Amino acid sequence: MKHVLIIGSVWPEPKSSAAGSRMLQLIQLLLEKGFKITFASTANPTENMHDLASIGIQKINIEVNNSSFDTILKNLDPSIVIFDRFMIEEQFGWRVANTCPNALKILNTEDLHSLRKTREALLKTGKKFEHQDLLDGEITKREIASIYRSDLSLIISDYEMELLRSSFNINDELLHYLPFLLPSITSTTIEKWPLYEERTHFVTIGNFRHAPNWNSILYLKEDIWPLIRKELPKAELHIYGAYPPPKAMQLHHPKDGFLIKGWVENAQEVIKNARVCLAPLRFGAGIKGKLADAMRCGTPSVTTSIGSEGMLDDDQDWNGFIKEDPYAFTKAAIHLYTNQNLWRQSQQNGIEIINTRFQKEKFANSFYNTIDDLIANLPKHRSKNFIGSMLQHHTLRSTEYMSRWIEEKNKK
Structure with missing residues (x-):
């Protein structure tokens, strides 16, 4: 049985947000495939969070900038690690690469944060959105770098799929379109x-x-x-x-x-x-x-x-x-x-x-097949992603050492 570790920025709240519903849909998809799932987060529990234990999911509290997470990784030894939002990949991706180099790394984007943030900034100035505004943003560079460092990114919107292809020339092999998975209206x-x-x-x-x-x-x-x-x-x-x-x-x-x-x-x-x-x-x-x-x-x-x-x-x-x-x-x-x-x-x-x-049957098998193919051919897949390899090398030289510095500082 393959073990999936999901690292969430928050605990899933399907009754509070679309992102929470989306995460629960993804979890159900993985459970139906027969995966064992552990959900980890740095967030505090909330009264609206979903009861993960009721669906057989282990819940772990973790800390940022703390090597205790490395020990958790070694003990879990996941086949797949899913980062919920790019900020989580920034914080924990390098640790996964170090400790579990053979684990498939998936980024669940939820939405393109850089697109949302750019549009918000432009609304305040009254300027119409143009793609160049997106290209100039620092958050865009961070998010696109995270997509490249991941083996696969789940994209919820076909508009965003096309945006990533046309504006950033991201290879289709790094992207997977997975919208809401909803039951039919009968x-x-x-x-x-x-x-x-x-x-x-x-x-x-x-x-x-x-x-x-x-x-x-x-x-x-x-x-x-x-x-x-x-x-x-x-x-x-x-x-x-x-x-x-x-x-x-x-x-x-x-x-x-x-x-x-x-x-x-x-x-x-x-x-x-x-x-x-x-x-x-x-x-x-x-x-x-x-x-x-x-x-x-x-x-x-x-x-x-x-x-x-x-x-x-x-x-x-x-x-x-x-x-x-x-x-x-x-x-x-x-x-x-x-x-x-x-x-x-x-x-x-x-x-x-x-x-x-948004029919679940339309997307489930494609998702499963993509994961199976990536796990079976991960070295070959990564060899085609030179930019990701280059960014991963940079990350292990900067973000890692910054995190280690913070960890040592926190010990004092």
């Missing part, structure tokens, strides 16, 4: 959905600690919701998400129909009972869990091009509307909310998107 599922006339109000959801979500909430509060409320004075916007800070709770104004609800045990239940989902995301990356959940609940949505990125084929229509301007966004939201025929057609569009783009 007629039985649809029969359980509330009808148009049984649903009320608007909804948005997202972890408050995630910068794109917080920005979209402020955007709704200041620019979009007042316009919607003017046309639909009885409508309400219900805002859900984990870890709402005090500044978010201060936005709660029942008189204006702007309701901060906070964390919810069952996100799909509240989305299913809303008529329209609003997601005016102005920066971000990856695939948006709130929009996938809306489709899975039969709830049409209004979002931006960044919100829909990586979720749509060229010949498909969105599960509602894609609008950038706040006035166009508002008009679309009202139209979708009040037009039953349009709402039903948008719901059908969402069903098609889920059933054609």
Whole structure:
């Protein structure tokens, strides 16, 4: 039985974030393959973290810049090590290379952090995103270096797959497209959905600690919701998400129909009972869990091009509307909310998107075959990745010694 070590930046919280759901999907995929899994993290436990022991996964707390991790590696002797986000690969990748040189190293990107951070910075300046802005960023260099040092990187968005190929000339052999893995929407599922006339109000959801979500909430509060409320004075916007800070709770104004609800045990239940989902995301990356959940609940949505990125084929229509301007966004939201025929057609569009783009059966075998092939041919695979080999050599000369210096300093 092959042993997989997953090193996470946080413990999986599938009820708090799309990243948590994505990690649990990946874990389930590995369990179904018959792998033994150990999950390690430097993070503190949280009340919303998934009970990993209930699905047979050992949980280990680890420390950054501490050679105790080397001992853990020796004892576990994993065949595969998965780094959850590039920062984890930076911190622990060199230790894995030293202690377990024959282990397959996989980077789970979640989304391209450099793309999200670059877009966030540009939004503040009002500048339109161009690829050159991405190329100039320090975080981009770090993230791309991490991709090269890894034997394989899991990419959740086909937009990001193409970006890595075209802007950075990364070889396809180092990348593997693995989007959300979702069950089909069947007629039985649809029969359980509330009808148009049984649903009320608007909804948005997202972890408050995630910068794109917080920005979209402020955007709704200041620019979009007042316009919607003017046309639909009885409508309400219900805002859900984990870890709402005090500044978010201060936005709660029942008189204006702007309701901060906070964390919810069952996100799909509240989305299913809303008529329209609003997601005016102005920066971000990856695939948006709130929009996938809306489709899975039969709830049409209004979002931006960044919100829909990586979720749509060229010949498909969105599960509602894609609008950038706040006035166009508002008009679309009202139209979708009040037009039953349009709402039903948008719901059908969402069903098609889920059933054609995110089916587990479509991607599972390809993932398994890729892993098996890499394990069987790892030396040959690595010999083709000269840039990765070069960066690995540099890493072992710099990041390693910096980490060792910090460790020695901490002993004093």
